[in-house]
Amino acid sequence: MKIDYYCFPCFFKQSIIAGNLAKVDDNIRLKLIKETAKLINDIDITKSPAHFTTFLHRRIREIIGRDPFEDIKREYNAISLNLYEELKSIINNSKNSLNTAYRLAISGNIIDFGIFTHIDIHETIQNTLSGSLTIDRSQELTEALMSNQKVMYLLDNTGEIVFDRVFIELLIEIGKEVTVVVKGSNIINDATMSDAIDTGITNICRVIDNGSDCVGTILEWTSPDFQKEFNEAKLIISKGQGNFETLHDHNDKKKDIFFLFKSKCKPLSKILKATKGGSFIAHSKKDYIYL
């Protein structure tokens, strides 16, 4: 996905949100704005928004002197862990546990660095479980799971990863060998190894990191070790808009990538003909699009 003109106001919103979370003073807030403006002078609009926001958040962390999302990541994990038993029982009581797990994993994708309350998440779970998906390749995903022993699972945000955990536990129950991938270091509210530990994912399967602080999965910036595993993977479950933005045009016919996410911004929602917040199970082989 290339940068859209409506991404630019959003870049500033991201630096404002980071300043809010870090509770920095007015001088630092203005510095964050001016640095965002400076970075825009050198922007490469042929790349994805994720490329730019990776640079932007590196600069934000430098200016603030620490990761502004550190506290909220811990908070989101804690809130979501309180939902764990409820999520398990939703799956256990469902007629089609795999489909329910897909939809729960998508509903967790609502947990981003905006507002997040118990009310929001319960409403989102209900809506995502019963509502329609803008793209629904759940049947293809189930077929791919039936014919593959190994699954690579690309995580997205903290908090959300508890929803992924119940899905991953189901995959393990049905005999799959799952490798979970987290970010190599801090970027926005994305999950890193410490979040996988905090939410118990390291206890249930192998977890690796991608060696990068990129938004989404910008392959050329990830570590050689991760690239090797990614290239060898036959079935990948990719969570979140950032991973979709950076991998939707990955053109490897030997690989099935399933993108489970909610569209969270106007430009992407417009391209995908979705309402903002629309839910997706897209498939790299069927829904390959050059955006």
Next chain:
Amino acid sequence: MKIDYYCFPCFFKQSIIAGNLAKVDDNIRLKLIKETAKLINDIDITKSPAHFTTFLHRRIREIIGRDPFEDIKREYNAISLNLYEELKSIINNSKNSLNTAYRLAISGNIIDFGIFTHIDIHETIQNTLSGSLTIDRSQELTEALMSNQKVMYLLDNTGEIVFDRVFIELLIEIGKEVTVVVKGSNIINDATMSDAIDTGITNICRVIDNGSDCVGTILEWTSPDFQKEFNEAKLIISKGQGNFETLHDHNDKKKDIFFLFKSKCKPLSKILKATKGGSFIAHSKKDYIYL
């Protein structure tokens, strides 16, 4: 009103909207974004957003090579002129015609460079006529009108000025000597002399221009002729958020300024404790605030 951090995303939205309206190509669109970013590097945040957007829209017009709002201004005037008879009959059929005229003038303030349809405007008229005002100095405005022969009326947007016309006609009917003020040259969708001519305002009273292309009324940038009239005016009716932004802290105890407007942005709505789109009749002597 000083610049808020949430103004920055909006500055970019303004350059995007200008590009959309002018239907410029992708190179020019990117140039508009980059120039907005460059201007932010030199921003003076102790001034109002209106100061910055004046510079911004000058640069936008330079880059595009013409006024991007030219066509939409004409369109808004034409749509509003079709409402003229209806607006007159609302006033004629009301029990308190002055109060109705105040509220109609405020409802016209919804006509900005966003979406504008007949449905929106009829709904806005009904809501503004019957709903509550966040600040309501209508009684003080009526008293000021009863004790002043002369009224200076600062116009805001095209389209909206037809709503102002029916108010001004009522002021003339009750014997007031009205001087209407338009912008000295093009700025966003604000009314200039040609709009006053197109909507028949020049036929009903004296119309002068403020000699400037500023957003709102930035007094030091207006012409000496206008400044003289402004300084001598005892009663001023000021329309729109831009005029409120730039004149709300005008500290002249010999003058009554009444601000009739809808708050259209989050930062201002937050400061004024209003919902976005909240309606106001504020009074310089009672509602003087340093924002």
